Amino acid sequence: MKYHVSEQEKTLNWRYPACSVSAKKHIASTTSILDVKGVGLSNFSKPARNIFTEIQKIDSNYYPETLHQLFIVNAGSGFRVLWKALMVFLDARTLAKIQVLGSNYHSILAEVIDPSNLPSFLGGNCTCSDYGGCLLNDKGPWNDPEITEILQAQVGTAEEYNNGERSDMVSDTEDVQIEDVYETKDVNKTQPQKILAFEAALKDAQMKIQALEGALEDTKVVSEK
Template sequence: MTAELKTDPKYDDYEYPTTSPNVQSGHPGHTTPEQDAQVFQLRTQLEQAGYTKRLDTLCMLRFLRARKFNVDHAKQMFVDCEKWRNEFGVDELVRTFDYREKPKVFEYYPQYYHKTDKEGRPVYIEQLGKIDLAAMYKITSAERMLQNLVVEYEKLADPRLPACSRKSGQLLETCCTIMDLKGVGISKVSSVYGYVKQASAISQNYYPERLGKLYLINAPWGFSSVFSVVKGFLDPVTVQKIHVLGSGYQTELLGQVPKENLPSLFGGTCACKGGCALSDEGPWQDPKWTKAPKWARTEGGESKASQPTSTASAAQPQTA
């Protein structure tokens, strides 16, 4: 049964649709009275602990879904997240970070948002086969790569997803991720493990419930067998979102992403001027659908910039 999202006027100020197209229990617009009570319980406990930010209903629901609506576990996850945000300086970072070396970094590790899938969600693309950390660390640092990762998660939450929600007319909270494994060999695994481990931890622990679908394309021989073992350690809900495809991936991928939205490199027809990887094309760049993100507004509510905020660059794919 679909109903209006039960909101709290103290924290909820949404400028986009709030009913999820995902008709599953616990998703916005599809909650039970018990789940609504758990949102209230979680928020109340966090207020009593002194928290005042990010207590809106959609955020509470994401943390509760990530912990199977166990209020105590969701509270601990939120507290850990806030501690990390303060230590990492997230709120200031998203306003001031300048990833000026991005074009050069992308020569070795292309990772970018590009337009939307058929459900209206942002498409996020990574080409893992090109990773060369030794070369990248002559251009940037692991610290700046992780800072960029975090900034892009913040920009995914606002303005990317709100713009996509306005255009589609329904709440969109997740991404469609494409990870191209072409060229990935065993020799590269050890060199990138440390960075990937850190990036994955940030994804799982601090940005829950952001994965819509994940397509692993150009999977090398034997990858499916390895993944079948890994699936045993993953949540069944997460497993349903992951699709492992070999070199003949185009039919299935084009079933999810419109041909005109998919870069020609992957069998689509899109060829953005200057290259799709650096274009950051999407509803979040269209004044008809986007608004200045709340983190970029002054105390009076005015935007610090009159133009749509540039959100080009990258974030690691969500894993839960």
Template structure:
């Protein structure tokens, strides 16, 4: 059987990794309809006419279109809002120059890290919320630097992490497998970090769409499943299928997705990286066989319009705000 291929544009598409999604899903690379291909062309053309020159590759266009159910107008507005934010936040300079030197101290109170891959080849992202203490953290760092770190890690997820994982697996990988450990989390801790999580959620939802792969909430406290059962009614069904709420007996379910040797010992795996898994950043993106220099290390062209445009309208929401919080919380401050 002929392997499906991504319909590319030579002007923007320069990939050095596989570009066909492993599963046949409508609107995903290699599995698009002629109508969807036309919508990619339409979106890119409209953005070019507005003066944009960067991030117009086909994979990016498809992610924004999927996030807006292939409504070209909404996807265009989402992209414009994203580019405006990138310029205001200074994303391109941040990813090249940011030094999160206080990270080991911050991790004492809020542990978040990428660590190896799941059985599908995706990067595994882990968060431990039990020790979270913003008051203590803000003696070490600032909320602004935490958000800057969030953005830098999202950029590194897009390149070099996901491309390296795609090379190793032999198929396109665009999402993460997230493990969020709720052990020790009480309602008082949740409320104290709500402001930060809300900001992180907005960044996740609005500017890094379609990065949620599988999401495991482990050590969920009593009653959490009931609450989540209500929340599911507000979420996109596609998102709901990716979320697994597990109590303390999570091991069997987690082992189905993450190899024991890739899972830190604290979660029942066998991995014990030198210096600790949380600070190792182990994965294909560190392996000389699969890693390549990220494209953001290269000089960038301006991605802002060359002509004066009207201020973008507020972004149209694709899902309920609760989804944004869940997606943001699962990736804040690094991603998946």
């Protein structure tokens, strides 16, 4: 769960800005591919359901518009039964962005993803041979030194602006009454508040997972007796 949130934050705060600089237009969503070959109802255990629902809750609350499209490929009959159960956990807006495809998906992917960015095992031309395969490579403009330098400069400028603005606010509000502070403190959510919200969601998920693990251990003990 922590890894999922960490990757979402990295994408939101670093990968999207890098893609925007590279493409010279605003980019704030992702097109993803999920290969479910061999996946069926037997894979959706109780712990798996718990993790899935917690991830869905976090994504819906904090990253609601970051998914542009999701292509689920190699969906067999077993997964299609499982998909009917999964759909219950997803809102209509998210479902509208998802396509469940069988094994004849290559032409559909080729319409939306350039072959140079599509792994060879999904019908594209990319192999990432220097990195041991596409699945092990974090390929993207966020690794371009020139773009990294631009982003770091932007972060530095933003920090200087915020520090200067904060100093102006302190000097302008020295005589403000306590009541005014309380009236305006909730206008904008601060980064620390966002982090606390994430930590609360993660703690709740961890407690549920620990409870499930305890129940599984109890079941194992009973069966051994």
